[in-house]
Amino acid sequence: MNLTRRARQWLGREITLEDLLPTSMPVYVDSAAYLFGAAALATLGLLALTGLVLAVFGPGWYHASPAGHFVNSLHFWGVQVFFASLLLHLLAKFVMAAWRDGRWKTWIVGTLIFGVAVFTGLTGFLSQTNWDSQWIAVQAKDAMNALGVGAVFNTMDTAQVLTLHVAVLPAAIVLLVLLHLFLVRRDGPVKPMDRRWRRAGRPQ
Amino acid sequence: MSARSEAYLAGIPTKPYDLLREGLVVLAAIAAIVLVLAVAFGSPDYPPVTGQQVARSEPVAFLETSAGILAGASGIQTYGPPYTADRGAAQRVLGLAPANLPGVTIPLDPARDFVLRPLHRLALLSRGVAGALRAFEAASGEQRASWLRAYQAALAHAAAAGDTVRLPAGDFGPVPALMDGMLRLGRAGLLEGALEAGGAPYTLDFTRPLLFFQDDVDHGVARRLDMTGEQWGISNETGAFPGAWWLWPYTFLYQIPPMSTSPNGDLQVAVIMTLIFAVLVFLPFIPGLRSVPRRLGLHRIIWRDWYAHHS
Numbered sequence: 001m002n003l004t005r006r007a008r009q010w011l012g013r014e015i016t017l018e019d020l021l022p023t024s025m026p027v028y029v030d031s032a033a034y035l036f037g038a039a040a041l042a043t044l045g046l047l048a049l050t051g052l053v054l055a056v057f058g059p060g061w062y063h064a065s066p067a068g069h070f071v072n073s074l075h076f077w078g079v080q081v082f083f084a085s086l087l088l089h090l091l092a093k094f095v096m097a098a099w100r101d102g103r104w105k106t107w108i109v110g111t112l113i114f115g116v117a118v119f120t121g122l123t124g125f126l127s128q129t130n131w132d133s134q135w136i137a138v139q140a141k142d143a144m145n146a147l148g149v150g151a152v153f154n155t156m157d158t159a160q161v162l163t164l165h166v167a168v169l170p171a172a173i174v175l176l177v178l179l180h181l182f183l184v185r186r187d188g189p190v191k192p193m194d195r196r197w198r199r200a201g202r203p204q
Numbered sequence: 205m206s207a208r209s210e211a212y213l214a215g216i217p218t219k220p221y222d223l224l225r226e227g228l229v230v231l232a233a234i235a236a237i238v239l240v241l242a243v244a245f246g247s248p249d250y251p252p253v254t255g256q257q258v259a260r261s262e263p264v265a266f267l268e269t270s271a272g273i274l275a276g277a278s279g280i281q282t283y284g285p286p287y288t289a290d291r292g293a294a295q296r297v298l299g300l301a302p303a304n305l306p307g308v309t310i311p312l313d314p315a316r317d318f319v320l321r322p323l324h325r326l327a328l329l330s331r332g333v334a335g336a337l338r339a340f341e342a343a344s345g346e347q348r349a350s351w352l353r354a355y356q357a358a359l360a361h362a363a364a365a366g367d368t369v370r371l372p373a374g375d376f377g378p379v380p381a382l383m384d385g386m387l388r389l390g391r392a393g394l395l396e397g398a399l400e401a402g403g404a405p406y407t408l409d410f411t412r413p414l415l416f417f418q419d420d421v422d423h424g425v426a427r428r429l430d431m432t433g434e435q436w437g438i439s440n441e442t443g444a445f446p447g448a449w450w451l452w453p454y455t456f457l458y459q460i461p462p463m464s465t466s467p468n469g470d471l472q473v474a475v476i477m478t479l480i481f482a483v484l485v486f487l488p489f490i491p492g493l494r495s496v497p498r499r500l501g502l503h504r505i506i507w508r509d510w511y512a513h514h515s
Contacts, residue, residue, distance in 0.1 A: 019209060025221035026213055027294035029511040035230055042231040043343040046238055063249060073242035076445075081238055083450045099488035100213065106382055110488070111395070111485045125438070131250040136438045137410075138418040142307055144296040150286045151306030156415070159442035188209045192507040193498060 015186045024186075029189050036089035037184075043082040044177065048170065050075040055166045059129050059158075079121060086114060098172070098190050106183040115193045116169060123165035126155055133158075217514070235470035250442040253425055259390025263364045265421055271359065271379070272385040272419070274319045275352040275502060279310055279419050287312040295471035302471070310411060318416055319386065322398035326385050343377065351377035367391075433458050453480070 054062060054069050062068035091109070093099075099107040125136050137155040144150040154160060253475060261264045272278055284293030286309040294301035320337070327334035340348060355376040363370045369387070371380065389395045396413040397405075426432045431440045438453040441447030454477055463469040463476075488494055504511060 013207070022221055022223055025214045027506055027514070028216070028221050029218075029221075030509050031506045033506045035226075038230040039234055042227070042234040043238070045231065056435060063251075064427045067265035069247065069249065070242065073245070073247035074238055076324050077241035077245070079237045080241070080446055081234060085234075087450065092506070094487075095497050096506060097497040097503070099494070104488040107488055108485055111481075111487075114484075115481060118450060123448070125448065127210065128249075129252070130428075131252050131425070131442060132248070133421060134252045134414060135431060137414055138422060139433070139438050139464040143474045145283075145286055145303055146468075147287075147474050148302035148305050148336055150303070150316060151309040154310065154409070154411060156411040157409045162408075186208065188212060191212075192510045 015182065016141070019185045026189060026191075028192050033088075033092040034101045034189070036085055036092050040082060040085035040089050041177070041181075043078055043085055044173070045186070047082055050078060051166065051170070059127055059162060063130070079124065083117070085118060090114060096190065097193060100190050100193075101187075103183070103187055103190055106180060106187065109176055109180045109183060111172060113180060116172050116176065120165060120169040120173065123161045123169060126161040127158070127165045128160065136159075148170060217257070223377055231427045238437070248442045248445045249467070250429070253422065254374070254393070255390040255395030255413075255416070256393040258417065259387050259395070262421070263360050264359060264368050265424070265499060266387055266390055267362070267369060267383050268356070268359050269417060269419065269421055270319055270383055271352060271356050273314045273416070274379075274382070275356060276315060278314045278318070280314045280415055286310045292317055295468040297468060297471050297475050312415075313414070313485035314415075318399060319411060322389055322395065323385050326389055327400055330385060330388075332381055333385040336385070339378040340382060351375065355379045360421070436462075453477070 025155055054068075054075060057065075057068060062072035093107065093110065122136070122140065126133050126140070141150060141155045144153055144155060153164075249449075255266075257267075273281075281407050282290055282293055282342055284290045285303040285307050288311075289308050291301070291304050292305075294303040313374060319342075323333055323337055331367050340351075343351075351460065354374045355371075358371045358374050358376070361372050387397075389398055395416070396410075399408055399412040399416055400410070414427040423432060427435075428441075431442070433455075436452070436455045437458065441449045454473065457463050457473040457476055458469065463472045466472060483490065483493070
């Protein structure tokens, strides 16, 4: 069995270059609501870029350097725009019942991205080494400890939260986003709900 | 298109589209928005509360914290897992206490780790502290408790003047010398270093320094900044900046009974949020909920052109 050949055959069946980089779209894809996902993806890219600069110079940099503080401001507002885009994308896909016609996998992966993003945001606040980190660390520990998670995730262990924030969680988000995009492009945009369809929203 | 897409979109008219162009336009627009917000508003960076600050500006509060920890009155003393072995203190829902499963993974004895151990280090530099420590540790538990009770009561009437804190007279034994040692550690900026895990100089684990002030001192600062739990806690940001507003559903649950008053509130909120997230993830399979979009009818706005011309 040639694994490479089988993988290539599977990929060829699942997705084409036209799916990956489409030059045409069904006419019903005609609303600003379709842009929220792209906005979330674009903001994620900006967060990765500004986060990379912050990571290179270390967590102490932005406290003392005006340039560092500016990059931190870009990262801070990037997070705000990211969550706004993500939430609008989620709401748009909800009102479109976008999980129909077998697209429930795309929905599930998308919600998992949201969950990982929320946890990444928490570790970001914890990594700032300022009052926010100090206060959030001692406050958030109680929920983590109550769940038993405190045994493996200590909000006050700066090395752990920083490593999670700059390496482990971004890697998880990137992998999930790649899977999400693969499913989105493979399956194409879901059709509008048919008025006569009585069981709208039911996955197949 | 793949065979899957061909079959799905059969009969649906298409229009020209440029994925990369659309992506670049969105990227440029988002970058411009973020840039304008960053230039116009900057970002918050409220400095951390340090032992040195507290020792210098709020010496009585510093002494109350240190004496309270030594007397066994800190929140960590009776916290339960992962810090102490008191399994009964773990939060419970439906009789289950998840914190007891892993048990004690970060063992802490607040009086020893937060006060006596730092003082033992200071004792190498101060004969007065060394003598006070010997006297304190040689005394019975009852005697220590008596000294500490008297000292804590006197602190309520203490007056800070410059570098000294004046107390009413009383039988405090060696406690004032010990507390003065803690205050000097704080004023010198050495408290956090003396508290770090096991005294190792090469660590990024700030569990002990952060826990030292977590009770009254941190809550006092948080109250001034509108960041306590009853003020929607960690979803707020310092100053006029937006905080983690996506955590509002989470912090909202802390505002309502029984979570707002229950000793198991953290676990109750965590369980509810886990259930809500599970509902969100598995929404496509939940009868009733998955039909909400059709009943809402907002999709008619998104696809209005399609319904007007093709339906």
